[in-house]
Amino acid sequence: MNDSTHPPALVIFDCDGTLVDSEVVAAQAWSEHVAGYGVQLSAEEALARFRGVSMTWCLAHIEELRGSSLPQDFEQDLRALMARLLEQQLQPINGALEMVEQLHLPFALASNAPHHKIELCLRVTRLLPHFAGRIFSAYDVQRWKPDPALFLFAAERMGVDPGRCVVVEDSLPGVQAGLAAGMKVVALQEHGVHQDMPDSVQVITHLSQLHAHLV
Known part of the structure; x- marks a missing residue:
């Protein structure tokens, strides 16, 4: 379960649709x-x-x-x-570069995509230096969202309890994976909220709004 008694210690970003368009x-x-x-x-x-x-x-x-x-x-x-x-x-999602440059918490990336695609996307959008050494792929664990295994793997490798992680996702399978991992989930919904979005998920429409949810 998400640990509401302690502040977040790690932000885990999805890649496609969350950081890069x-x-x-x-x-x-x-x-x-x-x-x-x-x-x-x-x-x-x-x-x-x-x-x-x-x-x-x-x-x-x-x-x-x-x-x-x-x-x-x-x-x-x-x-x-x-x-x-x-x-x-390829272009970055609006505000992605500015957001990671200003983020005050440790952060990582966990994506369903293979490493070569993740790194291509981050390189083209100039985000790769910010995530080097902290990129996790579902191919590492052979389990794909909505299975929570990837997020749990990323938290373990980063040395942070799942209850102190915040997941930032755009897709419903990613949101479901974050919730199943016992993490706080923030959903980036730039073009309208998914009709099946769980009530417990905090929604933002621009990445500049994220910092308000990292408390």
Whole structure:
């Protein structure tokens, strides 16, 4: 359980959609790539369906839409397309760089994405120096949000009790993972609050509002 008797000692950020505006770019890549395999999926649909979920789930969903298995090189080619688009288009979430530069608490990053994608996103947006040595991927534990294992792993590696951690997330699976880990959760909801957002979660619409919730 979140320890309300002690102030927070660690902030754990998600990456995609929380620090970097990569989910829109990734959705564009999905839409372009699956079209070559006979699946019509708009970028808007990809964004709504795939936000915060694992690659395994996404691939299974495309196979279901297609009615047949995808070739072995599908994911590799998709990730290569994503990387090209991210290099060309990726921007930080509004206020992300200023927020981490001013943050008074220790912080880390815990993402469902593999390390190479996380580091690419942080490098392009100039955030990487702020998180070097404190980046945790679901691939490290082979468990993906909404499973709490990644957040618990990050807290353990940072030497902080889960009850003194604050998770900053944008997706519902990430929020659910933070709550399941017994952590305080702040949800960045720039474009409207998710209809299933739990009442216990504190909501912000801009990262500049985060500091008020770190008490």
